[in-house]
Amino acid sequence: MKTERINTIKLISPSNEYAEQIVEYCAEFYADGGKAIFDGGGKIQGMAHIQNFDNPFDWIESCRLYEKYDTIPNREHTTATQYLTVRESDNKVIGAIQLRHELIGHELLNFGGHIGYSIRPSERRKGYAKEQLRLCLEKAREYGLDQVLLCCANTNAGSRQTILANGGKYESTILGGESGLYVERYWIQL
Ligand SMILES: CC(C)(COP(=O)(O)OP(=O)(O)OC[C@H]1O[C@@H](n2cnc3c(N)ncnc32)[C@H](O)[C@@H]1OP(=O)(O)O)[C@@H](O)C(=O)NCCC(=O)NCCS
Known part of the structure; x- marks a missing residue:
């Protein structure tokens, strides 16, 4: 039997040509009830801090600034690389994923991990x-990391399966974080 393959996707840096699609992505996420799972905070997993911006252009610029310690807007945060996941056949943004370079602070170490992501509903x-996660693990390896921490709420079966399918090894479950949920923590060796 012929196996159906998913369409090829690639990770790209956010740029202004994707501004309209970024707005659409957020609208679709919220329309699907995305806010409710973010503790009312309006966050979108995989799109770092986007809830703090009035327009996509400033968010795109902020992503660029966050890539390097010299330009990072807040030195208490880790540097990070933001990607949009684009389907090659129609150039549609179908996901977003962020690679955090270091686990700075209690929140990332316990509840956030190195990588956050979402797929549009x-x-x-x-x-x-x-x-998407497999491609981001390649980026993490290229960046120089040798292992990454992935975290998901214990109620998030889709995210857990995504992590396990990419070699995640369970470490612990911790109560708390912004979500107030039990958070499962997994390591992936690169
Ligand atoms: C979690 C999320 C990223 C999964 O995206 P997706 O593209 O639907 O996932 P995939 O199709 O690659 O499926 C991955 C695995 O999870 C399973 N899965 C996906 N959604 C699921 C769900 N709602 N319930 C149960 N299993 C689910 C799939 O069957 C697959 O498992 P398998 O390999 O054993 O068959 C997506 O639902 C999402 O963006 N959710 C909101 C944001 C979020 O929760 N991000 C993660 C934060 S830790």
């Missing part, structure tokens, strides 16, 4: 999250 259950 209309493109879920097609295998994209697994492939």
Whole structure:
């Protein structure tokens, strides 16, 4: 039997040409009830701090500034690389993923981990999250990390399966964090 393959996706740096798609992505996420799972904070996993911005252009610029310690807006935060996940066949943004370079602070070490991600609601259950994480692990390896921490709420079966499919090894479950939920912590060796 022929196996259906998911469409090829790639990770790109956010740029102004994707501004409209970024706005659409956020709208679709919130329309799907995304806010409720973020403790009312309006966060979108994989799109760092986007809830703090009035427009996509300032967020895109902030992502660029966060890449290097010399330009990071807040030195109490870790540097990070933000990616949009684009489907090659139609150039559509189908996901977002952020690689944090260091686990600075209690929140990231316990509840956030190195990588945060999401897939837009209309493109879920097609295998994209697994492939998106696989591509981001390659980026993490290229960056020089030799292991990464991934965290998910114990109620988030899709995220847990995504982590396990990419070699996640369970370490612990901790109560708390912004979500107030039990958070499962997994390490992936690179
Ligand atoms: C979690 C999320 C990224 C999964 O994206 P996705 O593209 O639907 O995931 P995939 O299609 O790659 O599926 C990955 C695995 O999870 C399973 N899965 C996906 N959604 C699921 C769900 N709602 N319930 C149970 N299992 C689910 C799939 O069956 C697959 O498992 P398998 O390999 O054993 O078959 C997506 O639901 C999402 O963006 N959620 C909101 C943001 C979020 O929770 N981010 C993660 C924070 S830790």
